Amino acid sequence: MPEITIRDALQRGLREALDNDPNVYLMGEDIGAYGGAYSVTAGFLEDYGPERVRDVPISENTFIGTALGSAVGGLRPVVEFMSISFSLLAFDQMINIGASIRYMSGGQFKVPVVIRAPTGAGIQLAATHSHMFENWLASVPGFRVVAASTPYDALGLLRSALKDDNPVIMAEHVQLYGKRGEVPDEYFTIPLGKADVKRTGEDITIVAFSHGVVIAMDAAGKLAENGVKAEVIDLRSLRPLDIETVLKSVAKTHRAALIDENWRTCGYMAEVSAQISEKGFDLLDGPVARVASEDVPAPYSRPLEQMMLPNVNRVLKAIEENYGI
Amino acid sequence: MKVLERARKTELAELYRQMYRIRVFEEKCGELYARGLIRGFLHIYIGQEANAVGAMSVLRPEDYVVTHYRDHGQALARGLDAGRCMAELFGRATGVSRGKGGSMHLFDAQKNFVGGHAIVAGHFPLATGLALAAQYKREDRVVLTFFGDGAVNQGVFHETFNLAALWKLPIVFFLENNLYGMGSAIGRVRSGGADFQDAGKPYGIECVVIDGMDVMAVREATQAAVHHARSGKGPAFIESKTFRFHGHSMADPVKYRGDEEEERWKRRDPLHTFPRMLLELGLATDKDIEKIKAEAEAEIDAAIKFAEDSPWPAPEALYEDIYA
Numbered sequence: 001m002p003e004i005t006i007r008d009a010l011q012r013g014l015r016e017a018l019d020n021d022p023n024v025y026l027m028g029e030d031i032g033a034y035g036g037a038y039s040v041t042a043g044f045l046e047d048y049g050p051e052r053v054r055d056v057p058i059s060e061n062t063f064i065g066t067a068l069g070s071a072v073g074g075l076r077p078v079v080e081f082m083s084i085s086f087s088l089l090a091f092d093q094m095i096n097i098g099a100s101i102r103y104m105s106g107g108q109f110k111v112p113v114v115i116r117a118p119t120g121a122g123i124q125l126a127a128t129h130s131h132m133f134e135n136w137l138a139s140v141p142g143f144r145v146v147a148a149s150t151p152y153d154a155l156g157l158l159r160s161a162l163k164d165d166n167p168v169i170m171a172e173h174v175q176l177y178g179k180r181g182e183v184p185d186e187y188f189t190i191p192l193g194k195a196d197v198k199r200t201g202e203d204i205t206i207v208a209f210s211h212g213v214v215i216a217m218d219a220a221g222k223l224a225e226n227g228v229k230a231e232v233i234d235l236r237s238l239r240p241l242d243i244e245t246v247l248k249s250v251a252k253t254h255r256a257a258l259i260d261e262n263w264r265t266c267g268y269m270a271e272v273s274a275q276i277s278e279k280g281f282d283l284l285d286g287p288v289a290r291v292a293s294e295d296v297p298a299p300y301s302r303p304l305e306q307m308m309l310p311n312v313n314r315v316l317k318a319i320e321e322n323y324g325i
Numbered sequence: 326m327k328v329l330e331r332a333r334k335t336e337l338a339e340l341y342r343q344m345y346r347i348r349v350f351e352e353k354c355g356e357l358y359a360r361g362l363i364r365g366f367l368h369i370y371i372g373q374e375a376n377a378v379g380a381m382s383v384l385r386p387e388d389y390v391v392t393h394y395r396d397h398g399q400a401l402a403r404g405l406d407a408g409r410c411m412a413e414l415f416g417r418a419t420g421v422s423r424g425k426g427g428s429m430h431l432f433d434a435q436k437n438f439v440g441g442h443a444i445v446a447g448h449f450p451l452a453t454g455l456a457l458a459a460q461y462k463r464e465d466r467v468v469l470t471f472f473g474d475g476a477v478n479q480g481v482f483h484e485t486f487n488l489a490a491l492w493k494l495p496i497v498f499f500l501e502n503n504l505y506g507m508g509s510a511i512g513r514v515r516s517g518g519a520d521f522q523d524a525g526k527p528y529g530i531e532c533v534v535i536d537g538m539d540v541m542a543v544r545e546a547t548q549a550a551v552h553h554a555r556s557g558k559g560p561a562f563i564e565s566k567t568f569r570f571h572g573h574s575m576a577d578p579v580k581y582r583g584d585e586e587e588e589r590w591k592r593r594d595p596l597h598t599f600p601r602m603l604l605e606l607g608l609a610t611d612k613d614i615e616k617i618k619a620e621a622e623a624e625i626d627a628a629i630k631f632a633e634d635s636p637w638p639a640p641e642a643l644y645e646d647i648y649a
Contacts, residue, residue: 025461051461057491062450062484069454072439073389075461096444097451105432105440106423107646141647165649 001182009151009183010040010116010172013158014078018048021076024162027054027067028080028116037082038118038177060086064115065093068167071113072101076162084117084171085131098167099142112165114158119147120173120211120261121298124305130298132261134171134210135268138238144192145238147171149213151181153236156190164192171238173211195242197249201229204255204319207246207272209235212259212310219257219315228325238268246272247280255323257289259310264292289318334608338617340382340540341600341609344374346621347398348596350407353625354397354414354428358575362633363414365427366443370398372570375595376501377402377471379543380563383551384469387437389459391452392471393501394429394443395569399471405433407624408631417635424638425646437466445506446472446479453485456494456560467554468496469547475506477524478515486528486560493559497550498530500564501537507573508581521564530562537567538593570594 004012017024026041026048032055035042045053056063060081067079081087087094094115101109121130138145144166148154154172161168190196198213199220208216213234220230231249235242250256256276260269273288291310299305319325351369358367370377377398381390384403392399400410405421413420414428422432422441429443439455442448452470459466476482477500489496500521504511512519525532535546543565550561568590572579603609 023462057484057487059481059484059488062453062481062488065447065450065481066454066457066485066488069451069456070458070461071454072451073455073458073462075458092444092447093450096442096447101432101440101451102649103646104422104426104430105434105646106420106425107649108422108432108434109439110649112649144648 001184003180004151004183005178005180006148006151006154006172007038007040007177009155010158013155013162014041014044016159017078017162018052023074024076024078025052025054026078026080027056027063029056029058029082031055031080036080038174040116040177041080060089061093064090065097067113068093068098068111071111072109076112078114078116078162081115081117083129084119084133085129087117087133094167095140099140103142110165111167113167114161115167115169117169117171118174119171120175121293121305122175122211122309124300124302125298126300127297132171134238135262135266137169138268142167143239144168145171146192146236147173147210147238148236149176149210149234151179151183153190153196153234155183156188157192157236159189160192163189168192171210175211190236193237193240193242195245196234196236197231197245198234199230199232201231201253203229203253203325204257204323205231205233205246205249205253206257206259206315207233207235207269208259209238209268210261212261215310215312215315216259218312222312222316223319241272241275243272243275243279246276247283250276250280250283254283254285255325256284257291257315257319259315260290260292261310262292263295264290265295267292286322289322291315291318337603337608338613340378340544341603341614342617342621343378343402344540344596344599345618346407346624347374347378347401349621349625350397350401350411350628353629355571355575357414357629363428364416367428367575368395368573369571370395370569372590372594373501373503373537373567374398375540375543375599376499376537376565376567379540380469380499380547382544383548385466387464387466389437389439389452389455389466389468391439391448391455391468392441393445393448393473393476394441395473396429396431396441400431400433400438400441403433403436403438405431405436405438407628411628411632412635415632415635416637417632418638418642419631419635423642423646446476446481449476449481449485452496453489453494456489456496457492459495460492465555466495467551469499469551470496471499471501473506474500474502474504474511475509477521486525486530489560490528490530493557495554495557496560497547497554498560498562499547500562501567502564503567503569505569505573505582508577510581524564525562530560532562532564534564534566537565538590538595538598540595540599
């Protein structure tokens with residue numbers, strides 16, 4: 001199978017959508033002439049023109065809301081945040097219109113929008129540019145939230161997002177755009193709301209999403225050196241959450257480690273942990289081992305930033321402390 | 326000539342009928358709120374009827390309307406069923422938003438009435454997006470969006486004016502300047518003062534200032550603005566000088582403005598001046614006026630009866646309408 005990057009996968013999905021559906025258009029800051037802050041839409045303006053690849057002023061609340069309005073009006077926009085950090089400026093439109101207008105109107109309108117948002121810390125951008133708000137967004141009824149960790153998942157999820165009639169937020173980790181992986185030429189999709197077992201094992205379940213999956217796979221490799229077989233579950237979808245796949249694995253391993261690049265307090269894995277204890281308390285041999293970002297604004301300095309973020313050693317230490325393996 | 330005169334008379338009578346049924350609807354809402362049958366926040370439109378009625382009278386069915394939270398007048402003028410609007414205020418299953426929106430969030434997709442929005446200025450981007458969809462799909466429709474003077478200090482006002490002008494979107498921005506954002510006189514909270522003549526200038530959008538107590542002036546200005554937007558020239562902007570006779574909401578004792586100011590505006594109440602003009606010009610008779618009033622009152626009584634007789638939403642409705 002051919003190997004491509006996550007960036008390539010997103011480009012392929014977006015081009016397909018533009019080629020196949022005249023109501024699809026792209027909108028975002030510097031996605032056209034500049035080619036996108038992370039080069040996902042490089043070359044698109046030349047191929048599709050300014051009506052379908054729309055550069056917008058730096059007015060996040062307005063261009064997100066405009067995308068939502070155009071979706072209510074029958075279009076299918078794919079709108080890009082330059083960073084999920086900037087979604088703070090658009091929360092009013094995203095939540096009060098995007099997630100609410102259907103419910104508030106008694107189901108009279110639909111809002112088929114894909115919101116793409118580069119997310120995550122680790123590249124020394126300090127507090128304002130290193131946010132990961134997947135967890136906040138995933139708490140909002142009306143949204144779907146997905147986060148891919150491989151090119152295969154990125155393409156499959158994007159295709160499904162583009163077929164969905166609701167606002168779908170795709171959190172794209174900034175450290176993963178260049179990550180390579182196999183993607184078949186044949187058409188496939190990945191349903192929204194379905195987790196994936198990235199590695200099978202019997203001794204412990206490690207649950208992660210987005211860049212956390214990279215850490216989880218590394219940790220599983222280290223554990224294997226000591227004869228511990230870890231199962232790695234990539235949630236892929238944060239809303240809806242596929243807790244069944246997690247519980248099925250925990251029923252087998254009786255141990256769970258959760259990796260979360262969100263802040264620890266109210267981070268996404270706090271929800272996963274709660275659901276494991278609510279629905280699978282008796283399955284566990286000990287308390288879940290939760291490794292998350294430290295509760296600090298993201299610092300600039302590299303050693304400090306690395307201290308803030310989860311890493312393999314912290315995961316191994318937490319597992320050892322909780323389960324003695 | 327006679328046909329023309331007759332047609333015109335019908336139109337004038339219709340303008341009066343619309344304004345009067347809104348007035349009665351709102352008066353009844355006030356009573357029903359006091360009786361606890363309507364809950365939540367209730368913002369009534371009394372005094373501003375000429376705006377919704379005059380502006381909406383020139384729209385086509387396919388045009389979109391997006392408005393602020395003081396939205397009963399807009400909803401009725403757009404042709405939403407009074408009974409279903411009242412049922413929404415009662416929180417009943419038969420409400421225009423199935424009881425999930427309430428007073429501030431009336432919607433009717435069939436009428437292209439896209440809310441009823443309760444975050445001040447929060448509906449600007451939505452309205453702009455609807456205009457973008459119309460332009461993108463080469464549809465011959467415009468968006469008419471209403472807002473109050475309080476909305477002008479929000480960032481999205483400036484952002485959407487910029488975007489709509491930049492892309493020449495078919496949208497009419499209709500400012501109902503009733504001089505107060507809740508209890509704040511606009512002149513107290515806006516560096517540019519209480520007049521908006523120049524507010525669109527930085528974006529190349531010309532502002533037409535009109536008397537919002539004169540339904541014919543509203544109608545004429547909106548006609549021109551809609552024509553401008555429909556012909557591909559980009560957004561149009563109207564500032565309508567108007568006044569709400571009651572408080573911001575039912576909880577407002579109106580301590581921030583004087584009786585004299587209120588009395589001055591009430592003397593220009595379109596529900597008095599307009600029918601008087603029709604009578605003086607011989608365009609309506611006392612009998613015509615009485616008939617319109619009686620019919621409107623009967624309509625609103627029936628609307629209340631419909632709301633009272635309507636069922637509460639079924640428990641399963643709680644979980645419906647979240648996802649398409």
